[in-house]
Amino acid sequence: MTSPVVSRPSAVGSTVARQSEIADIVAVLSDSTADGVLVIGATGMGKTTVLNAVAANLAPEAPVFRFRGSNLIAHRNLGIFEILLTTEGAAPDEISMGAAFSIVSRFFARAVVTQVPIVVVDNADRVDEQSLSIISQLAAEGRIRVLAAAESIRQPVDLLAVLWRAGKLVRVDLDGLDSSAIAAYAREVGYEVDNQVIADLRTRSRGNPRLLSRLFTNIESTPLARRGAEDRVMWNVVPSQRRILELVAMIRAIPYDALQTMCDVDLLDNLVERGILTIGRDKQSEVSLLEPALALVVRDSIPPSRSLEMLREVLPSLDSMTLHGAALFGKVIWMQEWGVPGDSQTVLRAALWANACGDHSGAARLLRGANSDHPELQLELARAEYGRGENVDAEAILERLIAASSDGDGSDQYLSRLACLELRITDPREPQSLRTGWIRDRLVSSVDIGRLEVTQAQFEMRGGRFDSAQSIAERVFRDFNCLPRHRQRACTLLGLAAVIRGRIELGTTYLVQAEAMLELPDNTSFEIEDSTPQLFAGHYLAGSWDRARAALRYAPSGMDIGTATALVDLWTGHITRAHQNLDRTPRGREVPEQDETLRIAALHLAEGYLRLREASTSRATKTDQGGRSTRRSDKVKFDPFSARRASEPIQGVPHPDYTWLQDFMIDLYELQSFALSSPEKTAADLHKLGADAYALGAHTLAGYAWMEASRHGDTSAQSDLSRVADKIDGELGRLAAAVARAYGDGEETAMIDAAAAALDFGAVVIAADLARTARDRAVQKGDAVGVKLARALLDSSLRAITFDADGVDLSTMLTDIEKKLVFGVADGSSNAELGAQLHLSVRTVEWHLGRIYRRLHVSDRQELKQIAWRRA
Incomplete structure (x- = not known):
C-alpha cells in the first residue's frame, strides 16, 4: 500500500463502495408504488452511511422524516415519537396506542399534502414495538413509505419483515464488500492498491466497511475523529x-x-x-x-x-x-494462531460446529491450519469448500478420499458422510458416475442410513426422478430411529414431490410440518441450504403466495431472494416490482449458471408483461425503455429451450447445482415470454413441455404448461388439460378445470368462471386475459349480465396491474375536474358537497364518477379512496 495522495473521511469511501445499493434503494423509493425498503446488515456494514446517502440522493421535493433508535429508548413505549406527540399536546406515557396512531397519521398528512412522505428509521432493532407497529401500519396503508435499517429481522423488526414477506417492502442485504468495492473504497480515500493488497484488506476486514476504514490512515483527521x-x-x-x-x-x-x-x-x-x-x-x-x-x-x-x-x-x-460450539471453535483458532497443536478429534468437533452454523470459511481456515491428512478432517474440509462454493477444490479432496476408502476402511458415519458429499457434487443427470454405491449395503445404524438415503432422495429429486425420490424420502420420514434433522429434510422432499405430482393439499401439509421441524435446535446448515429452496418451490407451485414469501425467512446467504420474490410478483400482478428485482444483477457472490439463467428468463417475461401493459393501458404514462434496451444489449436473443441446452453436462465440466425443476421453470418462463408476441408458434412448444412433465408424473407442472398452451390456442393442450386437472387438487386443480372448460365449450359463462378462479388463485395476469375474452364474447352475444360480471373481474385484475406501473399517476390519467372529484372523494365529501364545490349537479357528479371508476378500474368510493391515498 502506497502513501495517501489525498485524504477524505472514511464515510466517503464507504459511500462509494455502496453506490450500487444506494442507487437501487433510491430507485425503489422513487417508484410511487413501493411501500419502502428494509436494509439488513451487521454492525459496521454501513447501514447509516447508506441511509444518509439515499436521503441525499432523493428528489429535493421529496418529504423525508428521520427517526433513530437507540438503547436509551428501545424499551420506552412510543420512544421515537415522544417529541412529535409532545408537540401535538399528548403525553406519550399516558396516550393509548390508537390515539397515538391517529395523531402520528394526522401529523404526516398535515405536513405533506401533495406527496407520500418517506420515513427513515435508523437502528430499527432499537426502536420500541409500539412505534414500529405504527410505522408498519402506515406503510401497509400506503400513507408513508418507510426506509428502515436493522441488524436482523428479529423482534421488533419482524413487524416490518411481515410487510417484506407480503411483497410490500423490498429487502436489501448489505453483505461484505467484494474486491471491486474495496478497490473503489481505497481509491476514494486516496490510496493506490494492487490485487494482492486488496485480497489482504478483504481478509483482514472481513468485508466490513467500518473495519476497513481502520486499515487506512487518514493523516488529516485527528485521533478523536477517527474513533x-x-x-x-x-x-x-x-x-x-x-x-x-x-x-x-x-x-x-x-x-x-x-x-x-x-x-x-x-x-x-x-x-x-x-x-x-x-x-x-x-x-x-x-x-x-x-x-x-x-x-x-x-x-x-x-x-x-x-x-x-x-x-x-x-x-x-x-x-x-x-x-462446545463457539467456545471450542474460538479456543482451537486461538491455539493455532500461536502454533499450539490440537488433537484431531478436538479440531474435528470445532470444524463440525462451524460448518453446521454455516461458517464455512472459518471451518476451512481451521482445518487447513491443522495441516492434517486425517480422512475425517479432510472430509470436513471438503464439506467446507463445498459450502463456500468451491466445488472444484471439494471434488479434488473427495477424489483422494474415495480412492483411499475403496478397501472399506473407516467408520460407518465417515463412509455415510463421504457418500453424501459425493451425491452433492455429482451432476444428478449422471447417476452412473457415482462410485460410493457400495456404502449403502455396508451401513447398519439407522442414523447413518437415514443421512445417506435422504441425500440420495434429494439427488433423485434434482434429477427429475420423482417416484424414486418420494419412495426413499418416505422410508426415512417413517423411520423414527433416524435423526430429526434427516426426517425434516425427508418431510420437505415429500411435500415438494406431492405438490409436483398434483397432490397439493397433502404436499402443503408436509411442507407446513417441515417448516415447523426446521425450528428444532438439532438442525444444521445443510437443513437450511436444502430445505429453504424446496419449501419455497413447493408453496410457489401450490399457489400459496404468502407462504412462499414467508419461507424465504429461512433463506441462506447464497440464495437469491430478489429473484424468488419476483417470481411470486409475476403471478400476483406486481410486474414493475418484479422487473426491478430481476433487473438487478446479484453482487458480492458468484451466481450458479442455472440461477442466473432462471433470473434472465423471468426478466424476459417481466419485460413482456410491461410491454403488454403499456400497449393496453389507455392514457397511461409511457415508460422509458432506454434503460432496459441498454441492459439487454449484451444478452443472447431468445431461442426456445436454449437454456436447457446450455445446461447439458459437458465432458469434464459437471453441473452439480443442476435441478430438473429449475430447468423446467426456465423453459416455461421463456416460452411464456415468447408467446406474448408469437402465440401460435409457441403453443405447440408449451404443449410439448407439458407432455414431458406429464410423462414423469409431474401433473402440476404439466397443468401449468398446458394452461398456457390452451390460452394460446393449442387444441391438443385443451383436451389434455381437462384430463390432468382431475389429477390436481386444491385451487390449482379448480383453476385448471375451469380453464379447460372455458376453452372447451367457448361459452362466456365458462370463461367468466375461469377468470374468477384465476383471480381467487392469485393469477392476476391470467385473470385479466380470461376476463377480457369473456367480456368480448358477452358483448358479441348481447349478454348484459355477462358483460357486467366480466367487466367487474377485468377491473379487479387491471387495477392491480395498472397501478403497479412505474410512474403512473392520476395527473396523466384524469382531467382537472376529475382530479378534483377524486381528491374530494378521498376527503370524504358526498356527491352533493362535491357538486356545490364545483358548481355541478349531483347527476353530473355521478356521471363523472362513473367514468372515473371505469378508467381507474375501481368499483366503489372506498377503492377510489385507496388509490387517491397512494397517488396523492
Whole structure:
C-alpha cells in the first residue's frame, strides 16, 4: 500500500463502495408504488452511511422524516415519537396506542399534502414495538413509505419483515464488500492498491466497511475523529473489565460458569447489564460480545505479546473444561494462531460446529491450519469448500478420499458422510458416475442410513426422478430411529414431490410440518441450504403466495431472494416490482449458471408483461425503455429451450447445482415470454413441455404448461388439460378445470368462471386475459349480465396491474375536474358537497364518477379512496 495522495473521511469511501445499493434503494423509493425498503446488515456494514446517502440522493421535493433508535429508548413505549406527540399536546406515557396512531397519521398528512412522505428509521432493532407497529401500519396503508435499517429481522423488526414477506417492502442485504468495492473504497480515500493488497484488506476486514476504514490512515483527521462507536464503548470500561472483554473476544464465546471462575462476577454482570456482553439462553449459557464489530476491534487491538500471555494464562483452565460450539471453535483458532497443536478429534468437533452454523470459511481456515491428512478432517474440509462454493477444490479432496476408502476402511458415519458429499457434487443427470454405491449395503445404524438415503432422495429429486425420490424420502420420514434433522429434510422432499405430482393439499401439509421441524435446535446448515429452496418451490407451485414469501425467512446467504420474490410478483400482478428485482444483477457472490439463467428468463417475461401493459393501458404514462434496451444489449436473443441446452453436462465440466425443476421453470418462463408476441408458434412448444412433465408424473407442472398452451390456442393442450386437472387438487386443480372448460365449450359463462378462479388463485395476469375474452364474447352475444360480471373481474385484475406501473399517476390519467372529484372523494365529501364545490349537479357528479371508476378500474368510493391515498 502506497502513501495517501489525498485524504477524505472514511464515510466517503464507504459511500462509494455502496453506490450500487444506494442507487437501487433510491430507485425503489422513487417508484410511487413501493411501500419502502428494509436494509439488513451487521454492525459496521454501513447501514447509516447508506441511509444518509439515499436521503441525499432523493428528489429535493421529496418529504423525508428521520427517526433513530437507540438503547436509551428501545424499551420506552412510543420512544421515537415522544417529541412529535409532545408537540401535538399528548403525553406519550399516558396516550393509548390508537390515539397515538391517529395523531402520528394526522401529523404526516398535515405536513405533506401533495406527496407520500418517506420515513427513515435508523437502528430499527432499537426502536420500541409500539412505534414500529405504527410505522408498519402506515406503510401497509400506503400513507408513508418507510426506509428502515436493522441488524436482523428479529423482534421488533419482524413487524416490518411481515410487510417484506407480503411483497410490500423490498429487502436489501448489505453483505461484505467484494474486491471491486474495496478497490473503489481505497481509491476514494486516496490510496493506490494492487490485487494482492486488496485480497489482504478483504481478509483482514472481513468485508466490513467500518473495519476497513481502520486499515487506512487518514493523516488529516485527528485521533478523536477517527474513533468509532467501538472506541467510545471502551472509554467507560475499567482495566479489569477490559481484561474480561479481551478474553471473551479472543475465544469468541465462553460458558458463563467457566468465565466467572476467571474474573470478578460483579464486573462481569455489570458488562452484561450495560449491553456490552450477552449471555446465551441455551444450556451452555455462553458469554460473547454483543456487537461483532466490537469483538473484532478488541481482538485486533490486543498486542501479540498480550495475546500469547493471555493464552498461557487461561489455557490450563480451558483444558480442564469440556467446551462446545463457539467456545471450542474460538479456543482451537486461538491455539493455532500461536502454533499450539490440537488433537484431531478436538479440531474435528470445532470444524463440525462451524460448518453446521454455516461458517464455512472459518471451518476451512481451521482445518487447513491443522495441516492434517486425517480422512475425517479432510472430509470436513471438503464439506467446507463445498459450502463456500468451491466445488472444484471439494471434488479434488473427495477424489483422494474415495480412492483411499475403496478397501472399506473407516467408520460407518465417515463412509455415510463421504457418500453424501459425493451425491452433492455429482451432476444428478449422471447417476452412473457415482462410485460410493457400495456404502449403502455396508451401513447398519439407522442414523447413518437415514443421512445417506435422504441425500440420495434429494439427488433423485434434482434429477427429475420423482417416484424414486418420494419412495426413499418416505422410508426415512417413517423411520423414527433416524435423526430429526434427516426426517425434516425427508418431510420437505415429500411435500415438494406431492405438490409436483398434483397432490397439493397433502404436499402443503408436509411442507407446513417441515417448516415447523426446521425450528428444532438439532438442525444444521445443510437443513437450511436444502430445505429453504424446496419449501419455497413447493408453496410457489401450490399457489400459496404468502407462504412462499414467508419461507424465504429461512433463506441462506447464497440464495437469491430478489429473484424468488419476483417470481411470486409475476403471478400476483406486481410486474414493475418484479422487473426491478430481476433487473438487478446479484453482487458480492458468484451466481450458479442455472440461477442466473432462471433470473434472465423471468426478466424476459417481466419485460413482456410491461410491454403488454403499456400497449393496453389507455392514457397511461409511457415508460422509458432506454434503460432496459441498454441492459439487454449484451444478452443472447431468445431461442426456445436454449437454456436447457446450455445446461447439458459437458465432458469434464459437471453441473452439480443442476435441478430438473429449475430447468423446467426456465423453459416455461421463456416460452411464456415468447408467446406474448408469437402465440401460435409457441403453443405447440408449451404443449410439448407439458407432455414431458406429464410423462414423469409431474401433473402440476404439466397443468401449468398446458394452461398456457390452451390460452394460446393449442387444441391438443385443451383436451389434455381437462384430463390432468382431475389429477390436481386444491385451487390449482379448480383453476385448471375451469380453464379447460372455458376453452372447451367457448361459452362466456365458462370463461367468466375461469377468470374468477384465476383471480381467487392469485393469477392476476391470467385473470385479466380470461376476463377480457369473456367480456368480448358477452358483448358479441348481447349478454348484459355477462358483460357486467366480466367487466367487474377485468377491473379487479387491471387495477392491480395498472397501478403497479412505474410512474403512473392520476395527473396523466384524469382531467382537472376529475382530479378534483377524486381528491374530494378521498376527503370524504358526498356527491352533493362535491357538486356545490364545483358548481355541478349531483347527476353530473355521478356521471363523472362513473367514468372515473371505469378508467381507474375501481368499483366503489372506498377503492377510489385507496388509490387517491397512494397517488396523492
